[in-house]
Amino acid sequence: MITEDDIANYLAITPDFFERHAQLLAQVQLTSPHGNRAVSLQERQAEMLREKIKALEHRIMDMVRHGTENVMTADRLQRWTRTLLTWRDTRQLPWEVLSGLQRQFMVPQTGLKLWDLDAAYAEEGYVQNVSDDVKALATSLTTPYCGLNAGFEAASWLNDPQQAVSLALLPLRAEPEQPAFGLLVLASPDAQRYHAEMGTDFLERIGQLAGAALSRLRA
Template sequence: MNFTHNNNAAMNPITEDDIADYLANTPDFFERHAQLLAQVQLTSPHGNRAVSLQERQAEMLREKIKALEHRVMDMVRHGTENVVTADRLQRWTRGLLTARDPRGLPLQMAGELQSLFMVPQIAIKVWDCDAVYGNEPYAQWVSDDVKAFATSLTTPYCGLNAGLEATAWLDDAKAAVSIALIPLRAEPSAPAFGLLVLASPDAQRFNPEMGTDFLERIADLASAALSRLRP
């Protein structure tokens, strides 16, 4: 008797991975043992009943098809949402381009953002304006801390309202649970000359994980339009 062979087998038993590797590398195994496929019984995920391998494969295929259908529907839904958002952005941009009175532009900008994108509260401040606009509400005193904070933002800030000074510009700061702070600047590396505040009672409306590409586009367009107020 070959005790060495028996000892090696005991010390290195065949594992499931060994079997899987063997079957993967021996594609003609089931051709030689076709009767095994008909004998294999698996547990159905839709109950405790046993099903054949072919039936289980059919169930898995149906599940994959269903998952693909859901993904396609999600893509269609997101595509539709993107078209709607692009249309609203175009309408907002058109309003900026056709505005004749620079004096009322900040309020028009905020009002149309609020109505087109259904943002509950919006506030805007612009500093270093031309002296002729100095008495407008949006050009009133802003602290150096807010100016420095706005300049420090390289991208819009999104998150919960932590009582930042700029939220005091809102009509109802207590109702602002989540906020987006959008700095306005003439050039990417230039100091901010204004700050746009978007606020919502929904804690998830402006969250730290959200993408800011759209808000950055808003910032670029708003900054370009409001440059008309500067000397």
């Protein structure tokens, strides 16, 4: 018996069939997806084209929106980087790193600890009470950690640890292959702000820039 697949295959390999039987095109009636009424094959094809065009328009709108967001993010990153490059008070530079991230990128909470700095900074709050576990964690991170706050010690550096539902932990290095000399924490009450499936390219840039700027405090 001839099956529907046989008919479909025949029509696919015989493109001139409807040229020889043009009257069939006018006789074919299909059910409209927008109701129970019957429509011609040409009208159904027109509806399918309109749906494809609408889907493409939505994709273009998404691309434009993402492009605009990327430009705005790049502008914020440039302003933050410019401030780090021109900041003269190295003692206050770590605090400016944190406040700049909050201002430019609307990060609800930020925290920071540094180690192996010049002895001149030994009494600063950002070098106090750093455990060996934190140092080992920072050095082990090759990319930022993003996910739920699972009781990380670094969350205790924040002003309100109870509101830190999701975290991004960024290791700070003077050079890519060197051990970390600091750990930067970004926190949010939104569980989806920092999650395991998100891309980390932008966070890596922030960590690299912060690490390069703060390397001025090292011995």
